[in-house]
Amino acid sequence: MTDDSNSDLLRALPYARRYARALTGSQTDGDRLVAEVLRAGLPEMAPRLALYAAITRAAPAPHDASLLTPRQRQLLLLTALEDLRLNDAALVVGLGAEEAGFEIEVARTALRAATVTDVVVIEDEPVIAMDIRRLVEACGHRVVGVAATEAAAVALSEQHHPGLIVADINLGRGGDGISAVARIARTMPVPVIFVTAYPERLLTAERPEPTFLITKPFDPMALAVTTYQAITAGRPPIV
Template identity: 65%
Template sequence: MNAIHPSELLRALPYARRYARALTGARESGDALVASALSMSLPDVTPRLALYAAVAKAAPASAPGAGPSALQRHLLLLTALEDLPIEDAAAVLDLDPAEALRELNAGRAALRVTAATDVLVIEDEPIIALDLRRLVEACGHRVVGIAASEAEAVRIATAKQPGLILADINLGRGGDGSHAVARIQQAMAVPVIFVTAYPERLLTAEGVEPTFIISKPFEPLALAIATFQAVNGSTRPPV
């Protein structure tokens, strides 16, 4: 391991955990991947990039199946979900920047031909909810309902049986999005993406943590790759 101070690694750890969970499609396997990465020798770059690089190196290879290849998924997650410049993503994956850009563009194109699913949006702000609907539908999915409260979310989920939930945490007077998700998941197994302005608050190693988190504000591509991984990642071998 290089000379990165433990306190610096701790500050970078939530981002590595989010990346690893999105790669594998599950909390447990993602956290196990981070544990493996922490036992490796880290490259001599910033702590956050070093952890990303170790996670990518520790991730087992798999057949890509439909959609982006394994390498393209890494690049999509690093640039869209983790908000890295393409040069930093290329450094994490030990690629030439030009090659990384070609693979990233190919991955973006592959996202547009993936299978669709039914999505429940849990969001109490009407304008944001409509924007999320537009983005979800642009990704090729179908929005089967928009819920502004815990009770409405549970009711729609029970009736529509969505294949994916996109949820805000703070629903104002309507309650808590994480509570709504917990109630829904007691009755059905469904992947969830949380949308929040404070992702680090959901990765504290305390209580039950989400697998997929998108930071507000986010780019459409971040939602596209997160929905792909949420729907496909949890039912396939890790990339």
């Protein structure tokens, strides 16, 4: 592998970890999966696509396959969360572009019938909080409260026992989103999606980190598929 390829691979690693964590529903399992495919060797593709392809092939079957097939989950995560072009996502999963496009459309339709749950949003910026609320509700879920501080997030979660939390990382003077989630997780296991403008800073595999992470600004489908994964495959986010 050339020096340029090595550099491309290093740049792609944080996003490969995000993809693997989203597929497995666990930081530990996702990071282990990435380590295993690196040891086993990657297919002959561009480094980023090779990582995604190796992870896709080695990923275990999801716990809940009642709504989306494994291939549909993979395609939605690759295109909506990882922002791959259709042709690249098709190459990663081993399908033709036309078939991959069909599977994505079927999956998007199926997501409209996805599991509905109560959601607490943790976000200190009012405009962003309002936008996240709108997107979450567009996915069919119920937002039971919006918290701008760590203390308010804990109180809301204790009151409503949500099925999902969508949390910003940085709450300004109101505290820290990861700290808020860690406090909530002491008393209730709830899947969490973190949103941040700088995902690579939280995908180093050097410490307990978010399992589900989307990049701001994000499109509705990225939130929809990550929400579905968090609810159906999710586990407590800090392990």
